[in-house]
Amino acid sequence: xxxxxxxxxxxxxxxxxxxxxxxxxxxxxxxxxxxxxxxxxxxxxxxxxxxxxxxxxxxxxxxxxxxxxxxxxxxxxxxxxxxxxxxxxxxxxxxxxxxxxxxxxxxxxxxxxxxxxxxxxxxxxxxxxxxxxxxxxxxxxxxxxxxxxxxxxxxxxxxxxxxxxxxxxxxxxxxxxxxxxxxxxxxxxxxxxxxxxxxxxxxxxxxxxxxxxxxxxxx
Amino acid sequence: xxxxxxxxxxxxxxxxxxxxxxxxxxxxxxxxxxxxxxxxxxxxxxxxxxxxxxxxxxxxxxxxxxxxxxxxxxxxxxxxxxxxxxxxxxxxxxxxxxxxxxxxxxxxxxxxxxxxxxxxxxxxxxxxxxxxx
Numbered sequence: 001x002x003x004x005x006x007x008x009x010x011x012x013x014x015x016x017x018x019x020x021x022x023x024x025x026x027x028x029x030x031x032x033x034x035x036x037x038x039x040x041x042x043x044x045x046x047x048x049x050x051x052x053x054x055x056x057x058x059x060x061x062x063x064x065x066x067x068x069x070x071x072x073x074x075x076x077x078x079x080x081x082x083x084x085x086x087x088x089x090x091x092x093x094x095x096x097x098x099x100x101x102x103x104x105x106x107x108x109x110x111x112x113x114x115x116x117x118x119x120x121x122x123x124x125x126x127x128x129x130x131x132x133x134x135x136x137x138x139x140x141x142x143x144x145x146x147x148x149x150x151x152x153x154x155x156x157x158x159x160x161x162x163x164x165x166x167x168x169x170x171x172x173x174x175x176x177x178x179x180x181x182x183x184x185x186x187x188x189x190x191x192x193x194x195x196x197x198x199x200x201x202x203x204x205x206x207x208x209x210x211x212x213x214x215x216x217x218x219x
Numbered sequence: 220x221x222x223x224x225x226x227x228x229x230x231x232x233x234x235x236x237x238x239x240x241x242x243x244x245x246x247x248x249x250x251x252x253x254x255x256x257x258x259x260x261x262x263x264x265x266x267x268x269x270x271x272x273x274x275x276x277x278x279x280x281x282x283x284x285x286x287x288x289x290x291x292x293x294x295x296x297x298x299x300x301x302x303x304x305x306x307x308x309x310x311x312x313x314x315x316x317x318x319x320x321x322x323x324x325x326x327x328x329x330x331x332x333x334x335x336x337x338x339x340x341x342x343x344x345x346x347x348x349x350x351x352x
Contacts, residue, residue, distance in 0.1 A: 033332035045237050074280045078307035078328035
């Protein structure tokens, strides 16, 4: 055993660890006895509840009400876990622990930004995984909803503006765009999705422009 | 009551509407009767005293009056009521305190339908044992 070898060398030379799942909807459905109707109903409610819950959490943090902020994270942890939004549940657990122990200071803006990204991704994933959600959720337009070229360009303009200013709301607008495009422009959307998920705003902007060019070529 | 073929009555106390809805969906049916809900400890206590349910599903983490305090009050006034604590926490101190305060079991989040029903089944056995004393 070479105990003097740094740990990171070990990590580099071996196969990289498997990426943790972000969502485990099938496991969540199984926990609910395979009741798809119940799962869909809960998923819709959760998708609608997370945004105000995170907003309340932000308010509590800004007001210095650590007790209520901790409680909100505790609730979010349980709900996200129930619905199978694993990464959100783990992140909520981590923040809850930090607030509870008070050992690590919480950067409010950064914490809210992370939850904003997780919320957008969770809402999009729930919509993609449950047939009835688009009827109940008050978020992005459904994939089948007809969308005119002007609206599409307006959305893309908004996305570009947000990307230029490295605004995290770009992830929400992108989710809406993804739904608007449906199965079209898959390659460009995938590249944009990858860049946005890495929060690489510069690359995202390039991908957005490539996507825009591909639409113009088609039309 | 749990005897004479009457369905055991259940009261759910949890500050989160989604959690209450989920528990109600799991519990309500041929076997159990969800007779009420409350979104905070104070209302939960009032409804418990008014409805005298057989089983109370009680969230530990609630603002103002937490589940452990509510549990203590319920057991003081209605010792035959079986209380199941609802929690996403595995904090050993909280668990120990809940048992000390008279909790009969735990429903742990994320909920697993079968486990929730098993826990309720055990609660009914406990309820019958308490009533036969």
